[in-house]
Amino acid sequence: MNFQPIPHLLWVGVSCVWLPSPLQGTETWGYVTVRDGAHMFWWLYYADSPSAEYRDLPLVMWLQGGPGGSGTGFGNFAEIGPLDGDLKPRDTTWVQSASVLFVDNPVGTGFSYTDEEDAYATNVSTVALDMLVLLKNFFNSLEEFESIPFYIFSESYGGKMASAISLELTKAIAQGSIKCNFAGVALGDSWISPLDSVMTWGPYLYTTSLLDDPGLAEVTDVAQQVKDAVGSGHFLKATELWSLAESVVEKNTNNVNFYNILTQDTDEKVTARSGEDFISLQFRRHVNRLHKQSLSELMNGPIRKKLGVIPQNVTWGGQSEGVFRNMAGDFMRPVIDLVDQLLSAGVNVTVYNGQLDLIVDTMGQELWVNMLKWEGLSYFNKMRWTPLDDPSSPGVTGAFYKNYKNFSFYWILKAGHMIPSDQGPMALRMLQMITQQTS
Numbered sequence: 116m117n118f119q120p121i122p123h124l125l126w127v128g129v130s131c132v133w134l135p136s137p138l139q140g141t142e143t144w145g146y147v148t149v150r151d152g153a154h155m156f157w158w159l160y161y162a163d164s165p166s167a168e169y170r171d172l173p174l175v176m177w178l179q180g181g182p183g184g185s186g187t188g189f190g191n192f193a194e195i196g197p198l199d200g201d202l203k204p205r206d207t208t209w210v211q212s213a214s215v216l217f218v219d220n221p222v223g224t225g226f227s228y229t230d231e232e233d234a235y236a237t238n239v240s241t242v243a244l245d246m247l248v249l250l251k252n253f254f255n256s257l258e259e260f261e262s263i264p265f266y267i268f269s270e271s272y273g274g275k276m277a278s279a280i281s282l283e284l285t286k287a288i289a290q291g292s293i294k295c296n297f298a299g300v301a302l303g304d305s306w307i308s309p310l311d312s313v314m315t316w317g318p319y320l321y322t323t324s325l326l327d328d329p330g331l332a333e334v335t336d337v338a339q340q341v342k343d344a345v346g347s348g349h350f351l352k353a354t355e356l357w358s359l360a361e362s363v364v365e366k367n368t369n370n371v372n373f374y375n376i377l378t379q380d381t382d383e384k385v386t387a388r389s390g391e392d393f394i395s396l397q398f399r400r401h402v403n404r405l406h407k408q409s410l411s412e413l414m415n416g417p418i419r420k421k422l423g424v425i426p427q428n429v430t431w432g433g434q435s436e437g438v439f440r441n442m443a444g445d446f447m448r449p450v451i452d453l454v455d456q457l458l459s460a461g462v463n464v465t466v467y468n469g470q471l472d473l474i475v476d477t478m479g480q481e482l483w484v485n486m487l488k489w490e491g492l493s494y495f496n497k498m499r500w501t502p503l504d505d506p507s508s509p510g511v512t513g514a515f516y517k518n519y520k521n522f523s524f525y526w527i528l529k530a531g532h533m534i535p536s537d538q539g540p541m542a543l544r545m546l547q548m549i550t551q552q553t554s
Contacts (some may be wrong), residue, residue, distance in 0.1 A: 180271025185225030207539030274305020299463030308483035330367030375531030469530035
C-alpha cells in the first residue's frame with residue numbers, strides 16, 4: 116500500500132504537474148490478487164472534513180457501471196472524487212463527508228487486470244466473491260475502518276454487482292470471516308431488472324414527446340422480443356436484442372441520449388461497423404463514454420506515474436472490452452431476488468434514480484420495486500413522498516424521497532444517469548441523509 120499526502124507534486128518527464136486538492140487529507144491505494152491471474156486495484160481517499168475526524172465519518176465504496184467502467188477513473192474524476200478531470204477542486208466531492216473507496220471492478224476494469232483470458236468474471240456471483248477477497252484484505256490491512264459504518268454506493272450495472280456483493284458480505288459478516296460495520300447499500304440508476312427498463316422505454320419516451328405513434332409501436336415490438344428471450348432463459352440472445360432495441364430507439368428519436376433524454380448523442384453517435392458483433396457495438400455505446408480521451412490520457416499519464424504501482428504491461432481501460440464481453444451472458448439477468456434477500460436480512464437498501472435517465476428509467480425502477488416480496492412494501496407504497504430542497508437553490512425542489520424501515524427511494528430531479536455529475540449538490544445531500552449525517 117502507498118500513503119500519499121495531498122496535494123501531491125508529480126514530475127512527468129521534464130515538466131511538473133501540480134495535483135491540488137481542497138482537502139488536506141491522505142490517500143492510499145494498492146492491488147489485491149483475488150484469484151489466480153486476477154488482480155484488482157483500489158484507491159482510498161480518507162475523509163477530510165473541517166468539522167469531523169475521518170474516524171467519525173462513514174466509509175463509502177463506489178462501484179461504477181459498464182460492466183467495465185472504472186471507478187478510480189470516471190467515478191473519481193468525473194463524479195465524486197476531490198478533483199475533477201482538469202485536476203481542479205470539486206466543491207461537491209463526497210470526500211468532505213466520507214472516506215471514499217474506489218475499486219476497479221470486475222477484474223480487468225480500469226487499472227485492474229487479468230493474466231489470462233479465462234480469469235475474467237462471467238457473472239455477478241464471481242464478481243461478488245472476488246470483491247469479498249478484496250474487502251477482507253482491505254479491512255485486515257486497515258483495521259481502523261472495521262468499526263466505521265461502511266456503505267456501498269453504486270451506479271448503473273454497478274448496482275447489480277452491489278446487490279450480489281452486499282448479500283455475500285452480509286453472509287460473511289454473520290459467519291465471522293470478515294469484520295466490518297456494514298451499514299447499507301445504495302443502488303443508483305441500477306440495472307437490477309433490465310427487462311423492466313427496456314419495457315418502459317417506449318411509454319417513457321412517448322409521454323415525453325420523444326416518440327410518435329409509429330415509433331412507439333416499433334419500440335414496443337422489439338421490447339417484446341427482448342421479453343420473450345428473457346422469459347425463455349436465452350439471456351445472451353436477450354442482450355443482442357437489447358442492442359437492437361437501442362438502435363430502434365435511436366432511429367425513432369433522432370438519437371436521444373440514453374443517459375439524459377434532454378440531450379442528443381449527435382457528437383457521440385455510435386453506429387455498427389462492418390462485421391462488428393453486437394457486444395463490441397454495445398461496449399462502444401456504453402463503456403467508451405466512460406473512457407473519454409482526456410480521461411484516458413490523465414489516467415495513463417500523470418495518475419499512473421503518481422500511483423507508481425501499475426505494472427508496465429497494464430493500460431488503464433485496456434481490458435475493459437474483455438470485461439464487458441465476458442459478462443454478456445449475465446447482462447440481462449434480473450437480481451430482484453437479491454434485493455429481497457437483503458431487505459429480509461435487515462440490510463438498509465436505498466434506490467435512487469435520475470428523472471431524465473432513459474437507459475435505467477425511473478418507471479422501470481418503480482416496476483421492479485413493486486415486485487419485491489418485502490413485507491413492508493404495501494405500507495411503503497401508501498406513504499407520501501417528502502420534497503427536498505436543492506442545496507444549490509433554496510426553495511427549489513431538488514428531489515423527493517420516501518423511507519420505511521430499511522428501504523428508501525430517492526427521485527432526483529433534473530438528473531440523468533450520472534446523478535453526481537448532473538446534480539452534485541443534491542447527490543451530496545442524499546449521501547449525507549443516507550449515512551445519517553445532519554450537515
